[in-house]
Amino acid sequence: MSFTDQKNFADSPRRWALRGDLLDFTAAPAWGATESPVVRYDRDHWLLVEDGRIVGRQAAEPDASWVRKDHAGQLVLPGFIDTHVHCPQLEVIGSYGTELLDWLERYTFPSECAFADPVRSQAGAEVFLDALVGAGTTSAVVFATVHKTSAEALFDAAARRGMRLITGKVLMDRHAPDGLRDDVVQAERDCLDLIARYHGRERLAYAVTVRFAPTSTHAQLAMAGGLCRADASLYMQTHVAENRAEVAWVAQLFPEARSYLDVYERAGLLHERAVLAHGIWLDDKDRRLIDARGAQVAHSPSSNLFLGSGLFDWRGAPFNVSLASDVGGGTSLSLPRNMLDAYKIQALRGERLTAWTALHAATRGAAEALRLGDEIGGLSVGQMADLCVWDWAKGPVAEVRDAAARELHERVFAWMTLADERNLAACYVAGQRRV
Template sequence: MKPSAPPSPRLSAVRGEIVHFLADPAADPRALEHFADGVLIVRDGHVAECGPAAALLPKLPAGTPLADHRGKLILPGFVDTHVHYPQTDIIASHGEQLLEWLEKYTFPAERRFADRAHAAEVAGFFCDELLRNGTTTAAAFATVHAASVDALFEAARARRMRMITGKVLMDRNCPDFLRDTAETGYAESKALIERWHNRDRLLYAITPRFAPTSTPAQMTLAGRLFNEHPGVFLQSHLAENRAEVAWVAQLYPQARSYLDVYARAGQLGTRAVFAHCIWLDDADRRHMAETGAAISFCPTSNLFLGSGLFDLRRARALGVRVGLGTDVGGGTSFSMLQTMNEAYKVLQLAGQSLSAASAFHLATLGGAHSLYLDDRIGNLAPGKEADFVVLNPRATPLLERRSAACATLEERLFVLMMLGDDRAVAATHVLGVPV
């Protein structure tokens, strides 16, 4: 018998219960693909095949590394569509609503990111914390300091993560120590785009903090940057808090709505992502859907800061792309499982229901779709980047006890999202490699 050819060192496989989505389960009941005993084959950091173990194990060349995670669930890596890395150290700070939160906690914390060493230390911790929680892709805010952007991109690149970030733009209504100008913000952002965008797995986002902290001139230049550099992202905040909405109406009296401020500045379009979007009307939602802009639903921060309840039903009905965001540090956990938990509760208060399948879709393929990255990440289809997480339904005594009583996959997923946290993450893989 002719001996088998030695396996490529770039070929590996994992075995376990595989769950991922081919479409949105809210629209297509066949969207969830499930292999109770499945194998995921990875070649050169990408998914080669995914399917039943009985069919795929015989195809593996002798000696192929095979990680055995039977008894655990293998899902695509989580996608966090809105988070603030400079706010890592102010998570769980007591007792303010949005505008007071910025003054009391956010701006003093962000001042420290003028120090490159501080930025690098926080960026490393931030990326490790994302990975520890099973998050492999994030759209993150930095600060006004270009060095803060460099630090996060460098940390993410070292870990081979897919990271979207950019320099915050603020030229008014903020402390002098965090203020740029319309012109310097444009020039520094342009230089950062040229240095980082599409380098490895890194993507740049033009980042006006929110309309009140940018002059009309800066908003216009941010829109110009967005249109001058096809393929870049734009991220900001929108209609999070009633007082904020009223402030925007005073600052921009000519605009029909808060969203209209961004529209007039040329900031709507594909790869534009706006966090929160609680206090919108249907005209705004339709405009977002028509332009391809997306919403990041941030339930833990919306509850923590007392901002309001997001209307997922209307966003979906009008065709707006929606992903989930932790929004650390107004958000209270890096865990997407805990974020799904709070999303369920927010929607319960709003008279809506979130199934476990829909929640996990929002945290994986739905998030990737909202970021226009679903051709690369979000599920375990062949050709996708092999980012995935292994979840242990027996990670805690309560999880183990409750999971043992579950009769269906939907019930087991629901228990995981309600009772799970970082302890349930048994492993996180980036481009097929455990990290």
């Protein structure tokens, strides 16, 4: 169902109350703890929403002045936050047989060339954002393409939906095909124009977007760092240390740098609003540096498995870790599916990822890493009413498993393992129903 078709859903009243099983976090859960005091679970409670914000959370039934939306017996979570995802890559999801660098050349770059067309960019943005919301994701950090029009289309489409969106024009001035390269001077002009028009408008923010180190010259990286230094409220997004062949290529291209991450550090791109996708092949010094700069790593588990990139060391990370789908290297926009893949990765490392750590990384943890904890990521008074309502179980297998659950973590973990988009009963963005 397209956003246009959903307009009749978007007319929520100013004051309404939602009933359900409310679950969010008051802090980060400890690794491996299945019983945690920071898990806030209020079974059969009411959430009060006024003008798009949460204004109350209570057990008592609200008075007749509130329009009631009864989701008793269903799970109510904050809308998910996908911290690394590519808008133009939906049509290459599930592409066969390559690792990262070959996959980019064979599938991704040809697909992205089409986004030079404003009509194609607009259509792509509409489908992409509808798909995000349809998976329970209400906020995202998104890669557009090198074309300015692709970023414009994403910003405009997100504004119409009331979504919290962080994106920017991709910077690539080398090692990319014709139609996907820019130059430093024009790229800077485009970024400054987009920043002036969109950054801080409604729920939009600009990210200085370096594709990855190999596709930017030293001059372009320096320009990107200059943008970040000029405005500390800007985000920065890029890829780092996803694949061993990629790491080796960066070492050849930047022999003066100590490591892949050091390329970005030298350019002034590491700061508290930096979102680094993947971060699998980092050494201890790199890990400490990310923590010192207050940056985060967007863990993309389904992508890491599908492309064979490696097994991310989550428990050993001293920095903020958020959850991401990465599509199209990943195989689903659904963050519950990515939580399941994250669990599998940690199991292969001899660790056990709890449902609490996984859920926190897709909600409160991601929001705090983005410096947006007051706005998104929870079900607290004052936060935006970005909410998702889920069926605990869908289908006979899940229903049998749910009925056998003996305690809360077991039940939530079974939901995380078995849920997909079919479980999503409703999704609200800034208090407006979108699904």
